[in-house]
Structure formats: C-alpha cells, structure tokens
Amino acid sequence: MDIIPATSARVEVRVPPPPRFKPLPYPSSRTGLVYDDRMRFHAEDENININPDDIHPEDPRRIYAIFHEIREAGLVRESVDSDDEDAVSSDNKCWRIHTRHATKAEICLIHTPEHYLFVEALQNKTPLELQALYREMDSIYFNNSTFDSALLAAGGAIEACRAVVMGHVRNAIAIIRPPGHHAESTEPSGFCIFNNVPIAARVCQNDFPETCRKIIILDWDVHHGNGIQHAFYDDPNVLYISLHVFKGGSFYPGNPDADLTYCGEGPGLGRNVNIPWDDHGMGDAEYIYAFQQVVIPIVSEFDPDLVIISAGFDAAEGDALGGCEVTPAGYAHMTHMLMRIAQGKMAVCLEGGYNLRSISRSALAVTRTLMLQPPDRLAVDLNPNESAVRTVEQVKRAQSNFWKCMYPKHIGPATPAFSSTTRLHEVLRKFQSLNMAQEYCMTPLQIIRDDLRETFEHNVVATRNFMDRRPLLVIFHDPPNLTLSPDPVTGKTELHNMWLDYVGWAIKNGFEVIDVNVPKVEPIVDDDGEYVHADTYEERADKTKQLASYIWENYIEPHEATQVFFLGIGSAYIGLIDLLSNNEACTDDNSVVEGVIAFIADTSLQSIKRATDDSIAVADWYYTHSKLFVQNNHLCWDPNRGRKPRKKWGKLIRSEHTAIDDMLAQHKEEVQQYLLEKKEAYVDPGDDTSVEENIQQPLRSPPLPTGFRSPGSVPPTKNGHGDARMPPMAFFTVPNSRTGTLSPTAPGSPLRQGFGRG
C-alpha cells in the first residue's frame, strides 16, 4: 500500500489497494423485465360474452395493469432498443428484455406435437368453431390471436430465464399471459395454453448444460400447478414446490395428486413438494411459516442453479377467487428469502391473479425486491393458524424421507419400525421412575383400564408402604419437559424436575408418596394424520381428572393412610379439584384429606362444585384446607378485573414468580413447614404404630386378588430393598366397570379388611 505524505504536517492520504478478488458475478445490477402488448390480443370473443359484469377473470388487462404500476413507480426503462439512456439513471430501472415467439421445438420440449398443432390451428378457426370449442373445454377461451399470444408468453419466459442464466441481468420478472401452470402436455386447461415456465426450464437445461443443471420452480399461485408437477414428476433435476389451496381436493384443479403425499417418482422421487392448505384464508403468517419450515431448508439443500417463481398473485388479499390474504410485503419477503439461493439467479414469471389492483401492487413489491429494495415490514404478530401448522408438519414428515434437513423423519404406524420406537418423554419418565426406585424404593403402580394403561405405564409410582397407616403425599405433575433454551454459557439443556425435591424431602420426613406424572400427548396410533399436536387444555384436564379419580378409588381410599395431602403442579391442579368435587367423602369432617397444595400458572382458578347444596360448607373446608400458590401475573390478581379473589377458590397466595419451577423453589420451605405442622398435629384415634417401625420393612407386594396372574415376586436384597435396577410392579386389579374384575374395594377383598370408613 502506498502512503503519500501530505504537504501539511500530520495529514496522511491512504490510497486504497486494487481489489484482490474477481469482480462481482453480475455484469450489471440490472433487473430484467419482459412485457409485450401483443400478449393482450388473446381475449374472450365479445360475441360469446356480451354481459360486461361477467368478464372472464383471465382478462387481457391483467398484464397491462402490472406493467403500468411498475412503470408509474418509475422502475421501467422506456425504450426496449436504445442503449443511449444515461447509464446511471438506467441502473435504477428495469431493463427491458425482448420477447419473441417460442419455436415449435421449444414448445414440444413439454407438449406433444398434437397439442402444438391444435393451438396453431386456432388462428384460422371461424368464430362459430371457436365458440363450439369454448363450450366444450374446461375453463378456457380461444380466439385467432391465442396462438400468437401463447407463443409470446412462452418466449417471454424463455428469454427472461436465459438472460438470468447468461448473467445479462441479475434477475428478471416476466409479465406474461396467457398463464401456463395448468396446461398439460396434451391439452390446454384452466386459462392456460402452453406451460411457459417448464418450457423455459427445459430450454435453459438444454442450452446451458454446464451452468444450469438443477432448477427449482416455486409455485405460489393459489392453485396447484398440475401441469408443472406432471412435466417433472420423475425428473431429479427440477424441484417443484407448490403452495396452494387444496381443501381435500375440492379446489381447482381438483386432482388428488396435489396432496402432500405426492413427492415424485423414480429418479424424481423427493423432487416434488406440495404444501396443500386445508382451506382459504391463508396469509403472510402461514406462507412465511411454510417458507421458513419447508421451502427454504429444502431449496438450500437442493442448491439449484436457477430459481423460477411461478408467480400467480391469486393468493393476494383482495383476490376473490383465491380467498387468501397474502400482502404485497408478504410476496416481497418470500422473494427476498429466495434471492440468496442460486447466487441470486431468479426469474419471476406471472401465472394467475385476477384482482387487477392486488396483482399490480403485489408484482410491484416483488419487482422492488428484485431491484434490491428491502421488503416492507410484515405485521408484528405473525402467528400461523393451526390448520397451516398441521399441514406444514405433515409436509415435513412426508419430505423427511428425502431431505436431510427435514424432521421429523417419517415414523408412523405404517412404518415397520414404528413398534420399536419410544417417544422422548416416555424415555425420560422411565428414567425418572428407575431413579425413584433406586433412591427411594418407589414402585410403579399398575393402572389397568383399557384407555389409561397405554400411556400411564411408569407414570404412577409409589413408596412401598403407601397403603399403611402413615401420612401420604400424592403429587400430580406435568411430564418432564426439555427446556429448549440451552444455557448460553454451558450449552446444556435441563429437565424441569423441581418437584423431585419435594418427593425426597417428604420421604425423609416420614411421608409415603405417590408420584403421578400426567403425560402430555395422546399416543401417535390414535392420530390418523400422523402428526401429534400438543394436547389442549381441555384434553389434559380431562385426562388428569380420570387419573385422579382412579388413583383415589383404587390406591388411596381403600387403604389406611392417616392423612392425605394432595400436591397439584401446573394443569394437574384441575384434576384434583375435580376429584374433590366428585367425592363428597374427601371434604367431610372425617375425611383423611388434610390439605390441598397447588402451584398454578396458566390455568384458571376453580372452585369445588357439588350437585348437593352444601356449597358454603365446601368453600369453608376448601379455604381452611388449602394452600394455593398462584403465579405473579395471573389474571386473578388483575386490579382491573373488578372482583377480588374469592374464598371459594381456596386460600390463594401470590407468588413473586411466574414460572412453575421458580415457584416450586421459592415456596418449598413454606410447603414443608405446612406439611410438618399438619402431620404433627395429627392425633391417632387408636392405633399407635410409629413411623420408624415401618422404615426397615422389606419390600412387599400387596395381596393378589384371586384369579390374577402374578408377575413374579421380587426377593428382598440384603439391604432390605428390592432390586433397584428393575422396580417390581405392585400388582392390583382395580375396578373397571366394563370388565367387572374383582376390585380391592369389593366386599370380601382382603384389602378391605380394617378399612373402617365408607
């Protein structure tokens, strides 16, 4: 580097060195634009359609409206031919790319010669013959200029793509019609004559075999591009991705193969990606979500040489035919997200879109983005709707067979290995259950009910003497969650397991414990779509209710616990309240239920409800027997709410924290003190078996009802515990109204002896 000393003291002028690297890959920063008025000559015969209110949506004014909008924005070079405009000002405008008629050979790269000849023959047909064809065919009209316009549209797409591939322009937009993506190799359909984009893709592959081998066609028209899918269904080098309204196959073009399970065939398997919306109404949130989750990862992995967008603007807000809500900013963002692919080599080719205002605004936003103007901001709350999330999840499952970047890898009931898979939260709970067996000799309790057992194995564990005359703490909690935000320093992820502290403490202090994990998701086998959504609030509440009643009836009420304390953590609290509502014995004067403790975050507060008219007495009981820690920002504390927390909701304590784990940590001592006080205040009405006597007893299994197969007894080890590595399963039959199995609470059951209440 040369340093030139300046004449005045202390000032140095540095001369920058020449660039060390090759120039930027684009000879210019131009965006190309294809538009030719002659494409407007393909029009509906005015003799066929006399009613001005019933104009065919594929209106010749569409392309003019778009061109006019871009030109009005000052973005178009006026002259197609002259190069004499001021170079600086022209760089801020789109360069006009000449369009031309596509050749027969080019058309026949996609279409049959018969199809070409059919369209060619339209030039010489009489109005009567054209009218007859109009009535005979689906969603299409012809006139004597149709052939000419269609050749120009295909030629425009070809020239736009060629200019991009050759580097004459950085990227391009082709404002062309008639559209193409519904046209099949053998016939026109859905307003489409020749399939412009596939023709252009094939021409580029043929003309530039070295530099344009792999192409992606991204079709955001609201309709499925059946013609494009069929043209490349077995082609490994053309990746077709379509986002479209599907509605179970009822939306145009109405072929079942627009569904997400159609992923290509032969060498093209995995090169076809359908993102079929269940309904209309999708907007920026849904499209951007699909781009983030599916389109961009797959396109990046495919790593194409050219991106072609089949850009229908009929998913735009204001388009009555599409009924969707994509804004101009939404289209700009989708364009922008694709512009980093293929070194920015992108051609945008018009397909559908029928609201003249919507398509012009959308196309202008896309053009501005192509010209490197940053996209406008999107709305703040971009939350995709549930139906879209479900669709995208299903697409990810289907595509995970073909793309490394796509998860989950497809595993479902139809997969041979399905039966040997285990969900992560089950693995975690099993691990916890084994841990509890090792540390506290806790044993899984058998849950026998057809609808419960599947998901509840290992989910209910108890200390070995839970049936005895001792205080019992019953904990209901959510499954262990993986915290998905790793520690920023260590990078570790932590399981939420605060309640385990409570288990350990309770056992050390002479409580028996039943620990109930309420699993979060339904089994995959119950889900026909093979996508498991997080269970809803109602589903979880209902499941906890079933489980709470079950455990009460089978494992608490029939036995001898002197005092029972319920601890409900998170949404499990609802199940406890339901249990107290449905079992009057829980809240009467002789009840063994001594206290209800809960940690409440996102759930609404509940009162104990009774069919009988003792609501005041129940509210009194609940208030004196409860300790309910409620998150700091819970709705019930809102001063604008108008009414204060009421007695019937139990004794509420406002926590300083909002997260359950923080609350569990903060109030641990308070809960422990409460439990100890209650325990010490207990006056045994007769039997004075002391707590200490029981501690060293060997593990035992409860007596088995007759007729039930024993799983094998577990011999005590020398330290008095069972084999801690394999927790034995305590074995009961439990009342099942449907099977009528002998119940431990049935008269004559050995478990019922000595049980005085009832």
Ligand SMILES: [Zn+2]
């Ligand atoms: Zn369309």
